[in-house]
Amino acid sequence: MKKIDILKKLRSSRLRPTKQRVEIAKFLFEREKTFHFTVESLNKLLTKKSTSKIALATIYNTVHAFKAAGHLSEVEVRGNKTYFDTNVSNHHHFYDSETAELIDIDANDIVIQKIPKAPNGKKIKNVEVFINLKN
Amino acid sequence: MKKIDILKKLRSSRLRPTKQRVEIAKFLFEREKTFHFTVESLNKLLTKKSTSKIALATIYNTVHAFKAAGHLSEVEVRGNKTYFDTNVSNHHHFYDSETAELIDIDANDIVIQKIPKAPNGKKIKNVEVFINLKN
């Protein structure tokens, strides 16, 4: 994703393309593969990569703004920290608890044959499959 | 589950049946249906039910000890608090984000037809399906 697209992406979501947002967006979205991270890991990576320090609160703000805009998804991982994913399409995850690493699984690679009905008055919003790994 | 069984359960897990552990175990395991809770909710319920106050740290200790012994499972719920489940068999969950409520799904009620291979050198430990609900 080019810089111009980053700007479009931000503007189309009514997010002012500030220096910080552009830098974080470039870091997150200008890559081939999907990227999984926590706010802590993102902060470390940004600090290493860049000269200008972005406040932790700004990273929280920005990540949440990107999530609200649909540019990031939050991943179902049990544990203390919240994981985010640049892949916002419907998909699933492997989780390697040894390395605390997430790996995407394409929605087409999992087929569910039988699924229960939602309880009274409720509807199914989405189905997330989580495959825990061991060595 | 009777009191004698609670004592057996504790002893078989090498957990001394202290007053607090027995009280918590009775509260958790002497019921028909599976029970979902957070440490906070359990603490409130125990405080309401019982005369003797159990320290919050003890509840954390005990819940973790029960989990380590395989008497409780931790549920995959994104969010700040950790959810536990008295159902330790292989099963899945509905999650109602409106009410922050978990509902068990029997393992037989979900059939997965196609599943990806585990990455190099890894094996599949287990598969958890999580169905998010909406109104």
Next chain:
DNA sequence: AGACTAGTTTATAATTATTCTAAAGTGAAA
């Protein structure tokens, strides 16, 4: 039964992740 000891409970402090606050800064519309 009495005393010992390792395991347990407890109140409180510490830690960790996240959110709040309010003052200073800044994009972009006019």
Next chain:
DNA sequence: TTTCACTTTAGAATAATTATAAACTAGTCT
């Protein structure tokens, strides 16, 4: 270029959980 709503920022506040260390107790050994 002025203006102002939106942002950023440092630091305080909050919330969940874990650590600490002193007091307590179940079970064992006599």
